[in-house]
Amino acid sequence: MNYFKIDNDYYLSPLKETDIHQLVKYLNDKEIFNNTLTVPFPYTKDDGKFFVRLCEQKKKKYGVNTNWAIRDKTKKLIGGCSFHRKYRRNSKKDEIGYWLARPYWNKGIMTEVVKKLCKIGFTKLGLKRIEAIVFSHNDASCRVLEKAGFEFGGLLLKSIRKNNKLIDGKLYFKEI
Numbered sequence: 001m002n003y004f005k006i007d008n009d010y011y012l013s014p015l016k017e018t019d020i021h022q023l024v025k026y027l028n029d030k031e032i033f034n035n036t037l038t039v040p041f042p043y044t045k046d047d048g049k050f051f052v053r054l055c056e057q058k059k060k061k062y063g064v065n066t067n068w069a070i071r072d073k074t075k076k077l078i079g080g081c082s083f084h085r086k087y088r089r090n091s092k093k094d095e096i097g098y099w100l101a102r103p104y105w106n107k108g109i110m111t112e113v114v115k116k117l118c119k120i121g122f123t124k125l126g127l128k129r130i131e132a133i134v135f136s137h138n139d140a141s142c143r144v145l146e147k148a149g150f151e152f153g154g155l156l157l158k159s160i161r162k163n164n165k166l167i168d169g170k171l172y173f174k175e176i
């Protein structure tokens, strides 16, 4: 569960302390903050350290890694993706999350990453259902999920607290 090839240019592997510089570089982006639930803004070195440690703790707790850096050919982190471990330990469903650094948007990268996450979830983690919840204004992320074969599962009205406001989410799912 440590290395997955996306294509000849990109791959997934676990996060490391040496990724913190790239996390700080790319996650100081208001649009990423506006479209995600737990990424802080501004994003500091301490936020990066906290996140890398959290991934290590989760790996220990579950005995398997489910947080990955998306890396380019030079091994540099250009994004992240994960299974959230949202449900009870042996649940057959889970939720995914993902982000990509701005210079890499609209090249089809995340669509391929999400397809790969589905393959990992269904074949390696034994899942039967994979979910994603997107803020209703995030058309690019909805498009990614549609291109990766997810179905729209409904509007979750005022279900997400962001910036002290309740906003709508869109549930997407894929099942086998």
Ligand SMILES: CC(C)(COP(=O)(O)OP(=O)(O)OC[C@H]1O[C@@H](n2cnc3c(N)ncnc32)[C@H](O)[C@@H]1OP(=O)(O)O)[C@@H](O)C(=O)NCCC(=O)NCCS
Pocket: 031, 032, 035, 036, 098, 099, 100, 101, 104, 105, 106, 107, 108, 109, 110, 111, 112, 133, 134, 135, 138, 139, 140, 141, 143, 144
């Ligand atoms: C959303 C995100 C992951 C997309 O990654 P990506 O690699 O650019 O996605 P892809 O290139 O595979 O596909 C993007 C699709 O959205 C479309 N798109 C991009 N911006 C759009 C917009 N503002 N409105 C509608 N569609 C849009 C693109 O045209 C493309 O669709 P197409 O192939 O039919 O033309 C990336 O923009 C990101 O990290 N955003 C900030 C964090 C975030 O939103 N994370 C997801 C939280 S649920």
